Amino acid sequence: MSFAVAIDGPAAAGKGTISRAVAAHFGFAHLDTGLLYRAVGAKVLEGADAIEAAEGLRAEDLQAGHLRTAEVAQAASKVAVIPEVRAALVDFQRAFARRDGGAVLDGRDIGTVICPDAEVKIFVTASPEVRAKRRFLELRAAGSTMSLDEVLADVLARDARDSERATAPMKPAEGALILDTSELTIDEAVAVATKAIAARR
Numbered sequence: 001m002s003f004a005v006a007i008d009g010p011a012a013a014g015k016g017t018i019s020r021a022v023a024a025h026f027g028f029a030h031l032d033t034g035l036l037y038r039a040v041g042a043k044v045l046e047g048a049d050a051i052e053a054a055e056g057l058r059a060e061d062l063q064a065g066h067l068r069t070a071e072v073a074q075a076a077s078k079v080a081v082i083p084e085v086r087a088a089l090v091d092f093q094r095a096f097a098r099r100d101g102g103a104v105l106d107g108r109d110i111g112t113v114i115c116p117d118a119e120v121k122i123f124v125t126a127s128p129e130v131r132a133k134r135r136f137l138e139l140r141a142a143g144s145t146m147s148l149d150e151v152l153a154d155v156l157a158r159d160a161r162d163s164e165r166a167t168a169p170m171k172p173a174e175g176a177l178i179l180d181t182s183e184l185t186i187d188e189a190v191a192v193a194t195k196a197i198a199a200r201r
């Protein structure tokens with residue numbers, strides 16, 4: 001039996017952490033769809049054509065070590081506005097969502113475009129300042145020397161590009177639970193998501 005959980009929201013709102021935790025809790029598979037766009041963005045930084053990179057994407061490409069950098073994040077949000085890039089990635093994501101045993105997908109358009117019939121839809125958000133602080137600490141732990149102000153500017157630029165694009169703009173899906181994590185601990189945010197999923201099972 002399939003059971004799809006769609007978790008969308010802006011950069012560093014907590015989607016990844018919440019998705020991994022609820023997937024482990026319910027024994028569901030998890031797909032971080034941002035990695036698909038990051039892998040395409042990384043190939044473009046190496047000189048590839050964006051559409052060809054998306055059409056030829058392989059599972060190994062998602063393992064590349066540098067996909068979490070701020071530079072790749074910006075490149076990802078630039079390729080993500082290209083309709084042909086998005087189209088090339090749809091079938092893989094839809095098949096993942098409907099695999100046997102349940103699936104959690106996190107991204108920007110899971111509840112709106114990829115899986116509008118998901119059993120549970122959650123839009124995870126937080127204030128830009130809180131998100132920038134979280135991403136700043138993550139990047140610093142990974143060796144980045146970016147300042148908090150630079151990270152905030154990056155997050156705001158990506159938010160604008162992701163929500164203003166014509167194809168699959170980031171926005172809460174109809175019927176999505178809005179989960180603002182600005183004032184919540186990780187455990188509290190995970191508990192809200194877990195409860196919402198348990199209520200639908």
Ligand code: CDP
Nearest residue numbers: 010011012033034037076077080107108109
């Ligand atoms: O981890 P973070 O939230 O910062 O970003 P991500 O989820 O890895 O996504 C990187 C970029 O990919 C986003 O800024 C979007 O432009 C794009 N993306 C998208 O367009 N649609 C998705 N389903 C997932 C990511």
